Amino acid sequence: MNITPSPQPKTPHSIHQNSQPNSTSPQFVGFRLANQNYIFRIESIQEIVMPSRVAKIPEVPAYVDGVSNLRGMIIPIINLRSLFSLNRKPYDEETRTIVVNVGTRTIGCTVDSVLRVMRVPADNIQPAPDSVNGTGRRFIEGFTRVEEELFVLLDADQLLEPSNLDQVHQASIQFEKES
Numbered sequence: 001m002n003i004t005p006s007p008q009p010k011t012p013h014s015i016h017q018n019s020q021p022n023s024t025s026p027q028f029v030g031f032r033l034a035n036q037n038y039i040f041r042i043e044s045i046q047e048i049v050m051p052s053r054v055a056k057i058p059e060v061p062a063y064v065d066g067v068s069n070l071r072g073m074i075i076p077i078i079n080l081r082s083l084f085s086l087n088r089k090p091y092d093e094e095t096r097t098i099v100v101n102v103g104t105r106t107i108g109c110t111v112d113s114v115l116r117v118m119r120v121p122a123d124n125i126q127p128a129p130d131s132v133n134g135t136g137r138r139f140i141e142g143f144t145r146v147e148e149e150l151f152v153l154l155d156a157d158q159l160l161e162p163s164n165l166d167q168v169h170q171a172s173i174q175f176e177k178e179s
Contacts, residue, residue: 030115044156046099077108
C-alpha cells in the first residue's frame, strides 16, 4: 500500500516544499552571509572565484569595496554584507566572489561562503510577504526551503539601483584608464 501525504496549502506567510526537484527545475547557487542562506538564479552567475586584490576607487557608495581585475576585465566588487547593512567581516578561507551579470554589466559580489548548486521547483518559491519592507525589499525575489533550510532568493538585477550601477561603472572605467 502506497500512502502519500496530502499537499499542504500554500499561504502567503508560509513556505512549504510541495514539489520535488527534477532535471527541469531551475538551478540556483546557494551562499551564506552572516549565518543566513541566500540564492541567486544560476543564469545570472558568470563564475565563482576566490577574492582577489581589490583597488579602492573614490566617489562610490560605501558597499563598493573597489574594483578587481578578472582576467583583464575590470569589475566593481560589491560587499553584500555592507549592502545589506550587516557588519563587515574579514575575508577567510571560505570567502568567495560571485561574479554576477546585472543587466549588461558584470559585478563581483563578496559572500561569506558558497554552499552548493541546487534545483528548486518553481512552485516552491514563494513571494516575499508584505511584512518584508524597507529598502532591502527590492533585492528579494522570494523565499524557499531546501532540505528544511530557508533560503532568500535575491534578484541580481536589483542589487544596484541604475544610478548607482552607472556611477560604479563610470568609476571602474576611469580606474581602468588610469591604470
